[in-house]
Amino acid sequence: MTPTALAVDPQDTMPLMGEAAPSPAGPISEQELAALPAPPEIPLPRTAQVLRFSQRQIEFVFGWQRRLGDTFRFNGIVPGRPVITAHPDHVKSLFTAKPEDAPSLTGESPLRPIVGPNSTLTAIGERHMRQRKLLLPSFHGEAIARYMQMIEDAAHREIDRWPTGKPFSLAPRMQAITLDVIMSGIFGIDGTPKPGTAEWGLRTAVRGLVEASTAPGAKIAEFMNVGRDEPVGLTRIGMEILDRPTYAVIAKRRKAPDLDSRTDIMSMLMRAETEDGERMDDHELRDELLTLVLAGHETTANSLSWTWERLVRFPDAHERLIHAVRADDDADTWIEATINEGMRARPVIPIIGRRVTKPWQLGEYGVPAGTPITMSILLVHHREDVYPDPYSFRPERWLGAKPGTYTWIPFGGGIRRCVGASLALAEMRVVLRAMAQRLDLEADRPEPEHAQHRNVTMIPARGARVVARAA
Numbered sequence: 001m002t003p004t005a006l007a008v009d010p011q012d013t014m015p016l017m018g019e020a021a022p023s024p025a026g027p028i029s030e031q032e033l034a035a036l037p038a039p040p041e042i043p044l045p046r047t048a049q050v051l052r053f054s055q056r057q058i059e060f061v062f063g064w065q066r067r068l069g070d071t072f073r074f075n076g077i078v079p080g081r082p083v084i085t086a087h088p089d090h091v092k093s094l095f096t097a098k099p100e101d102a103p104s105l106t107g108e109s110p111l112r113p114i115v116g117p118n119s120t121l122t123a124i125g126e127r128h129m130r131q132r133k134l135l136l137p138s139f140h141g142e143a144i145a146r147y148m149q150m151i152e153d154a155a156h157r158e159i160d161r162w163p164t165g166k167p168f169s170l171a172p173r174m175q176a177i178t179l180d181v182i183m184s185g186i187f188g189i190d191g192t193p194k195p196g197t198a199e200w201g202l203r204t205a206v207r208g209l210v211e212a213s214t215a216p217g218a219k220i221a222e223f224m225n226v227g228r229d230e231p232v233g234l235t236r237i238g239m240e241i242l243d244r245p246t247y248a249v250i251a252k253r254r255k256a257p258d259l260d261s262r263t264d265i266m267s268m269l270m271r272a273e274t275e276d277g278e279r280m281d282d283h284e285l286r287d288e289l290l291t292l293v294l295a296g297h298e299t300t301a302n303s304l305s306w307t308w309e310r311l312v313r314f315p316d317a318h319e320r321l322i323h324a325v326r327a328d329d330d331a332d333t334w335i336e337a338t339i340n341e342g343m344r345a346r347p348v349i350p351i352i353g354r355r356v357t358k359p360w361q362l363g364e365y366g367v368p369a370g371t372p373i374t375m376s377i378l379l380v381h382h383r384e385d386v387y388p389d390p391y392s393f394r395p396e397r398w399l400g401a402k403p404g405t406y407t408w409i410p411f412g413g414g415i416r417r418c419v420g421a422s423l424a425l426a427e428m429r430v431v432l433r434a435m436a437q438r439l440d441l442e443a444d445r446p447e448p449e450h451a452q453h454r455n456v457t458m459i460p461a462r463g464a465r466v467v468a469r470a471a
């Protein structure tokens with residue numbers, strides 16, 4: 001592959017990043033609410049809406065935004081009269097709200113029966129803040145720097161095994177890298193766990209279940225669990241398979257003679273005490289560990305897969321990255337720009353939400369206390385006024401422009417912003433660079449991959465299939 005000229009047109013004076021026209025949003029009084037109309041509603045039966053939303057979220061949200069505007073109500077799986085918004089000012093009002101005014105909806109999402117009620121992801125209020133505070137140091141600055149070599153080793157080890165000259169899916173290969181990374185951070189293991197250990201059992205169970213979750217029939221299992229606190233049906237069986245090695249890992253670590261001096265995340269969680277001197281019990285630890293293992297590897301693996309799915313279909317962007325990396329010509333800038341653009345164009349978590357506990361203004365509309373308000377990351381990331389030519393994959397739009405706090409939101413925001421964002425970005429930088437350095441990749445077919453919706457994530461339906469050749 002030969003390097004081409006810069007894809008940026010130096011005559012192009014259009015600002016790279018735009019701004020949406022202001023739209024007032026935030027908590028209001030009951031009197032103010034009475035003066036505002038409710039957002040328009042999607043005129044379809046509930047079942048049709050739930051099915052369309054869960055199968056074809058992209059067409060659903062884009063289609064109804066075209067007809068109803070940036071803010072509309074839908075009748076979804078979350079109880080209440082949920083609203084979808086696509087406006088950055090509405091996003092800002094929710095991200096900067098007092099925690100008690102707009103608690104997260106994750107505790108009501110399909111993640112709840114899987115990761116339980118006790119994890120940073122699903123807890124709300126004081127408990128959430130306490131657990132979040134406990135985790136943050138393990139995923140910042142110095143801690144991430146310690147992981148860098150390990151990420152690089154895992155990436156090269158994995159790339160060494162890839163087939164050349166015949167199609168394969170990137171997603172499971174990415175998953176192998178990101179699972180090793182998160183497990184070594186949590187359990188303090190070097191590289192892949194040794195066969196026969198409790199950690200190996202957990203790794204095997206996670207890989208098997210992630211694979212099973214895309215099988216036909218998995219969607220039915222997902223639907224059966226909507227709105228439940230405890231898993232049922234196939235999900236229950238899956239969770240039992242996962243729980244066994246998880247509790248084995250916990251039991252083994254509780255007996256470790258060096259528990260007090262270990263620096264891995266699991267030992268730290270075991271030692272942590274509340275103000276009343278209480279420690280986490282096994283169930284609480286299980287919820288937090290599974291959250292970190294599941295949230296911490298699938299998202300990153302699929303984000304990387306989507307970025308390559310886009311790159312191999314946009315030759316200018318692809319060639320520019322390859323040139324930057326191989327010629328060491330501003331490589332960091334192009335890697336960063338490519339990651340920003342990949343996460344903009346294909347946010348792995350396409351929607352997040354809060355349930356407001358006060359009446360709320362959303363532009364020209366008002367909604368009562370108790371309304372679930374969801375922010376469509378997909379719609380925000382494709383606003384024409386913020387991202388001109390939004391359907392093109394153009395990493396160059398990020399040159400000289402930083403992602404906006406309320407316009408680039410693949411990691412959510414406010415007090416619920418993704419705890420693992422820095423780790424995920426570090427992994428993406430290292431893996432993207434290693435692949436661009438070592439491989440020439442091509443799409444196995446020219447047409448873009450559809451999105452498949454699995455639980456709360458949106459993943460490439462064919463796992464980002466490519467053909468690789470050594471560079």
Ligand code: HEM
Pocket residue numbers: 104120121122132139291292295296297299300301303348349352353410411412413414415416417418419420421423424
């Ligand atoms: C590209 C990769 C990733 C993406 C796109 C992603 C995305 C997200 C999103 C959208 C949220 C919800 C934020 C909100 O509601 O405002 C979230 C929360 C969370 N993520 Fe990630 N994530 C990624 C990687 C990771 C990793 C590597 C970890 C490992 C620790 C992780 C752990 C968490 C946790 C614990 C939360 C809950 C935070 C809270 O509620 O306080 N994520 N993530």
